[in-house]
Amino acid sequence: MKALWAIATREFRSFFRIPLGWVAVSLYLFLAGLIFAERILISGEPSSLRYFFGVSGFLLLPVVPAVSMRLFSEELKSGTIEPLMTSPVGDASIVLGKFLGAAMFLVAMVLPTLAYPAILMAVSDPRPDPGPIFAGYLSLALLGLVYLAVGTLASALTSNQTLAFLGTFLFLLLYTLVTSDIVGLPPWAARWAAELSLGPRLVDFAKGVIDSSHVVFLLSLASFFLLLAYVAVQTRRWR
Amino acid sequence: MIHVQGVSKSFGGIRAVRDVTFEVARGEVVGLLGANGAGKSTTIRMVTGFVPADSGSISINGFDTLDAALSARRQVGYLPESAPSYAEMTTRDYLDFRGRLYGMPRPARRAAIDQSLARCDLADVARRRVGQLSRGYRQRVGLAAAIMHDPPVLVLDEPTSALDPRQIRHVRTLVRDLAKDKAVLVSSHILPEVEQTCDRIVVMARGRIRLNAKPRELLAKHRASAPLVVQVKGDGEAARRAFASIEGVASVEAGASSGNWHTFTVRGTGSLEEAVGAAAVRAGLGLRELTRAAPSLERIFLELIEGEEDPGKAEGGA
Numbered sequence: 001m002k003a004l005w006a007i008a009t010r011e012f013r014s015f016f017r018i019p020l021g022w023v024a025v026s027l028y029l030f031l032a033g034l035i036f037a038e039r040i041l042i043s044g045e046p047s048s049l050r051y052f053f054g055v056s057g058f059l060l061l062p063v064v065p066a067v068s069m070r071l072f073s074e075e076l077k078s079g080t081i082e083p084l085m086t087s088p089v090g091d092a093s094i095v096l097g098k099f100l101g102a103a104m105f106l107v108a109m110v111l112p113t114l115a116y117p118a119i120l121m122a123v124s125d126p127r128p129d130p131g132p133i134f135a136g137y138l139s140l141a142l143l144g145l146v147y148l149a150v151g152t153l154a155s156a157l158t159s160n161q162t163l164a165f166l167g168t169f170l171f172l173l174l175y176t177l178v179t180s181d182i183v184g185l186p187p188w189a190a191r192w193a194a195e196l197s198l199g200p201r202l203v204d205f206a207k208g209v210i211d212s213s214h215v216v217f218l219l220s221l222a223s224f225f226l227l228l229a230y231v232a233v234q235t236r237r238w239r
Numbered sequence: 240m241i242h243v244q245g246v247s248k249s250f251g252g253i254r255a256v257r258d259v260t261f262e263v264a265r266g267e268v269v270g271l272l273g274a275n276g277a278g279k280s281t282t283i284r285m286v287t288g289f290v291p292a293d294s295g296s297i298s299i300n301g302f303d304t305l306d307a308a309l310s311a312r313r314q315v316g317y318l319p320e321s322a323p324s325y326a327e328m329t330t331r332d333y334l335d336f337r338g339r340l341y342g343m344p345r346p347a348r349r350a351a352i353d354q355s356l357a358r359c360d361l362a363d364v365a366r367r368r369v370g371q372l373s374r375g376y377r378q379r380v381g382l383a384a385a386i387m388h389d390p391p392v393l394v395l396d397e398p399t400s401a402l403d404p405r406q407i408r409h410v411r412t413l414v415r416d417l418a419k420d421k422a423v424l425v426s427s428h429i430l431p432e433v434e435q436t437c438d439r440i441v442v443m444a445r446g447r448i449r450l451n452a453k454p455r456e457l458l459a460k461h462r463a464s465a466p467l468v469v470q471v472k473g474d475g476e477a478a479r480r481a482f483a484s485i486e487g488v489a490s491v492e493a494g495a496s497s498g499n500w501h502t503f504t505v506r507g508t509g510s511l512e513e514a515v516g517a518a519a520v521r522a523g524l525g526l527r528e529l530t531r532a533a534p535s536l537e538r539i540f541l542e543l544i545e546g547e548e549d550p551g552k553a554e555g556g557a
Contacts, residue, residue: 006339010328017327079323083384086287087340088313237290 004093004100007084011101012108015067024063025109031059036116047124049117050206053136056110057143057202061176064144065168067105068151069161071098072233076159085237095230099152106144110137132208139205142218143198147172149225156232240265240314240392240422241286246295248281255281257446258295263422265391268414270433271426273443274544279426280320282443283396286424287317300391313341316390320397320426322381326370330361330380333369334387341388355383358413360406374401382410386417393423399432411436430540442543449543454536462533467505468494469515472525475501481522485514500527 015021035055040047075081084094120128147168154167177183179197181190194200201214241263248256256278263269273279284290286297288304288311297304302311324333331352338348356362359379364372369380378401385393398414399407414423414436427433433440434454442450450457471478475493478501482491487507494502505515512529519526534542 002342003340006336010325010336014325014327078326079319079321080325082284082289082319082323083317083337083381084340086289086312086315086317086319087337088309088342089340090309 001093003087003089004097007089007094007097008100008104011071011098012104015102015105020066020070021105024066028056028059028063028109029112032056032113032116036113040116041119041123047120047126047128049120049128049133049136052113052116053140053206054202056113056140060106060140060144060147061172062169063109064106064147065151065154065165065172067102068148068155068168069164070155071102071152072155073159073161073164077161091233091237092230095152095156095226095233099148099226099229102148102152103145106148107141110140110144129208132206135205135208135210138210138215139202142215142222143202145222146198146218146225149222149229153225153229153232156229156236240300241424242296242298243282243286244296246282246285246292246297248285248290248293250281255446256285256292259443259446259448260295261441261448261451263392263424265420265422266418267439268418268423268425268437270437270440271424271443272430272433272440272540273428275428277443277544278446279428279443280396281446283394283424283426287315287394288312314390314392316385316388316393318378318381318385318393318395318398320400322378322401324369324377324380324384327368329366329368330356330372330383331365333380334384337384338387343388351387351389355387358386359383360409375403375406378402379406379410382413391421393417393421395423395425397427398425399427407432430537434536442540444544457539458533458536461539462531465531465533467507467511467515468502468528468530468532469505469519469526470500470502470528471519472499472527473501473523477522478519478524479503481518481524482515485511485518487511487514502528504532 015024032052032055035052039051040049072081075084085091117128117130117133150171151164151168154171155161155164158164158167175196176198178185179193180199185193198218201211201217204211204214241261243259243261246256246259247254259278259282261269271279271282281290285292285304286299288308291305297311299311300314302314304311325336328336334352334355335348338351343351356365359382361376361379361383364376364380369377372380378398382395382398385395393414395414399410402410414425417423425433425436437454439451439453440457441448452460469482475496479491479493482488482503482505485505485507487509488505488511489507490505492504492506494504496502505511512531516526516529
């Protein structure tokens, strides 16, 4: 457990020691701020952060793979994976520690946007409904975890960071497209696709509805990909 | 401390390590020697628990590397080849991270960091980023990370490969010093490295152990069986007959001769120097040279490795 935390904090700190981390944070905050200033902070309209959450969820699509691509790929490339995997730390702790460290970084990245609801609370009349804001942040966090788990898996599979990024990004894009109504699937497949779809669940969150089945589904999905990442790290030892 | 028993490992049909068995005891420095691709790194990676063996068993200080993997890994301080470490971290932060991985509490960690920084001559770069350091410094950062949790077993893969002569001497002294109460396995493809630091050398070629011996004993053994070279002045044929009649002499081979000077190579058992000398005097010959053509360790090593390159000879000796 201590080792897991050591790995997580090292990972978290290292994002702030490299340009990539700052680029990701500033790009996200710049775009989120733009949305807030241009589309949300409009006088005479009822205040809601719904649009902000929608765009943030969309921004996670490129941002999360950029964060997760380093996790294992960099260690595989530079060889640091060897001292790491020969230290008395289980593979599960390594995978979870890295995942946790990246998750903490994403939280730190989104944290400054709490200023937006604070501003709305202060200047908007009537005040915005806190329900959808809370649910919106929750959905963002869950979505981030799912994306991050996919990214961790991709990173564990290759020593090439670009490949890890593209693999994660394209997989998430494909997943979103296939499980939405955009592609014409045969009826039996469409039914499954709808079950796995993220869109409608996010819409529910945006309305302020926290459906526990949605929470369980998203957490299970993240766990599933994390488990695959763990298997990928284990099999790396055996080949 | 390190017990490697009948270990083999294949990668995609290529047998990298075949039936390797050796031990390293406490207080001993063992050099793992071989050409590139001989199976040294794979052997080391199995010892440190990075890759599992296909067959055979490895135990470190009594812990099996598969059944008690984490306990076994805790016994080992490992410096991988090319000493990888996180470029964006400072030396001190990196060592702190390593200490945390081994579950060292903060005060112990701080003391261990200071000690290993001092031992590896790194105090002046403690706050520099590892990525900005020269190769020699990075190598020593890796060494500091390997020794900081004071493990009973040290495994060092090419520990001096990026160092200058002064640093090499420093690291050799450090390794000898550490070996007082540890078992140390050092790999190298450079013979002088191993010759000077190690109590015993294990030579690998094509995935097999070709030799497991103490350098001094090895030299003595090869010296004893080396032929005598004799150069005398006088009747060549008489000299040949005189030498051949000595008890214990198996063969006398005539070599180069110029004028009255004749060179012979005398093979046989036992120490023949005195008998050959006496025979030369009895035969009224002038004795100019009497030496053993003892091979250097380098020669022995090269013969072992080159013998192995040829698959025809491979199944023969050792």
